[in-house]
Each structure stands twice: as C-alpha cells, then as structure tokens.
Amino acid sequence: MKRICETKEISADITVYRYSPQQVLEYLQMKVSRLAERRCSKCLESLLATGRLRSACDLISQYIPQDVYTSLLSSYDFTALEAYLKAAQAELFNLAAADMNKMEAKESGQKSVDNKKRKGQQKPSQGVEKLKKANIKGMAKISSFFQKPGK
Structure with missing residues (x-):
C-alpha cells in the first residue's frame, strides 16, 4: 500500500x-x-x-x-519504435506482394506451357486407336444411313 x-x-x-x-x-x-x-x-x-x-x-x-x-x-x-515498426511492416508487405506477383507470373507461365504440352502430346484413346487400324474399304459412310432411301 x-x-x-x-x-x-x-x-x-x-x-x-x-x-x-x-x-x-x-x-x-x-x-x-x-x-x-x-x-x-x-x-x-x-x-x-x-x-x-x-x-x-x-x-x-x-x-x-x-x-x-x-x-x-x-x-x-514510443514514436521511434512505432515509426520503425510501420516501416518494417510496409517493407514486409511490399516484399510479400512482389513475391506473390512473381509466383503468379510463374504459375500462369507454367499453365500456358502445360496447356500447350497437353494439347500437342495427348494420346488418343484405345477405341480411336483401334478404329484407325480397322479396314474401312468398301464400307458406307455413316451419313448415308441418314439419307432418304433411293438416292
């Protein structure tokens, strides 16, 4: 007391x-x-x-x-300390934003490269491969089935 x-x-x-x-x-x-x-x-x-x-x-x-x-x-x-902390926080924010921009640019670049690779390198399915090997000489085209008879 x-x-x-x-x-x-x-x-x-x-x-x-x-x-x-x-x-x-x-x-x-x-x-x-x-x-x-x-x-x-x-x-x-x-x-x-x-x-x-x-x-x-x-x-x-x-x-x-x-x-x-x-x-x-x-x-x-505490003014000097608060000023330092604000400056440090602003610097961290800027660094984080720069890193985020780099990461986004890298990811978008990778996605476009990946998409190009996928489109050019996609393998056809097994069914398509079998159809390519099939002998189609003498077969009617599928559009002939949808025409009126007699033509």
Missing part, C-alpha cells in the same frame, strides 16, 4: 492511506524498467531498449486496469 498510496499517520495506532495515481505510475515505471532490463551489456541500441520497454508495458497491462495502462504508455515515448 505504501508504494501506491499517500500515507499519513494520525496517531501511533492509526495510519490512513489515499490512492495516488502518480505513485502508481512511478511504481509501474519501476516495474517496467526492471522487466525491460537487459542482463547482457552487448546490446546498447536505443530501439531495442524501447522495444523491451514496450513489451514490459504490454506484460504489465494484463494485471492493471485499461486507464492505468493508457497513462503508463503515455509516460513513455
């Missing part, structure tokens, strides 16, 4: 507490900085530190009310 409330001792036996949004914010900022703290000294890049701060805020947000979370987020400057 002492970490998030203002205290006042009225007497030796009585201490009163009053909720302090400012103390809550300072306490949460301390927690965020502890969560975001990197144990390895190799990483000094500010963008990564800002990303760790944002992740720590998001983790803490699961345990605090939305309005407190909003005030916690507004106490930090």
Whole structure:
C-alpha cells in the first residue's frame, strides 16, 4: 500500500492511506524498467531498449486496469519504435506482394506451357486407336444411313 498510496499517520495506532495515481505510475515505471532490463551489456541500441520497454508495458497491462495502462504508455515515448515498426511492416508487405506477383507470373507461365504440352502430346484413346487400324474399304459412310432411301 505504501508504494501506491499517500500515507499519513494520525496517531501511533492509526495510519490512513489515499490512492495516488502518480505513485502508481512511478511504481509501474519501476516495474517496467526492471522487466525491460537487459542482463547482457552487448546490446546498447536505443530501439531495442524501447522495444523491451514496450513489451514490459504490454506484460504489465494484463494485471492493471485499461486507464492505468493508457497513462503508463503515455509516460513513455514510443514514436521511434512505432515509426520503425510501420516501416518494417510496409517493407514486409511490399516484399510479400512482389513475391506473390512473381509466383503468379510463374504459375500462369507454367499453365500456358502445360496447356500447350497437353494439347500437342495427348494420346488418343484405345477405341480411336483401334478404329484407325480397322479396314474401312468398301464400307458406307455413316451419313448415308441418314439419307432418304433411293438416292
């Protein structure tokens, strides 16, 4: 209670507490900085530190009310991180669109080549092959069966 409330001792036996949004914010900022703290000294890049701060805020947000979370987020400057993430997302979107266009072009090219191969290389059925081998000398054409008799 002492970490998030203002205290006042009225007497030796009585201490009163009053909720302090400012103390809550300072306490949460301390927690965020502890969560975001990197144990390895190799990483000094500010963008990564800002990303760790944002992740720590998001983790803490699961345990605090939305309005407190909003005030916690507004106490930090995440503009550089958000700009970087938007640029990275736009780049990924462009790369995905380019890959999709390449894949569609490749597939449409393959389909036209496959269709040409299929049309030129299709084998006739067994029945057609047997008819080609049949002796048709002296046989009447099929159209003669549909004419009037006597002609």
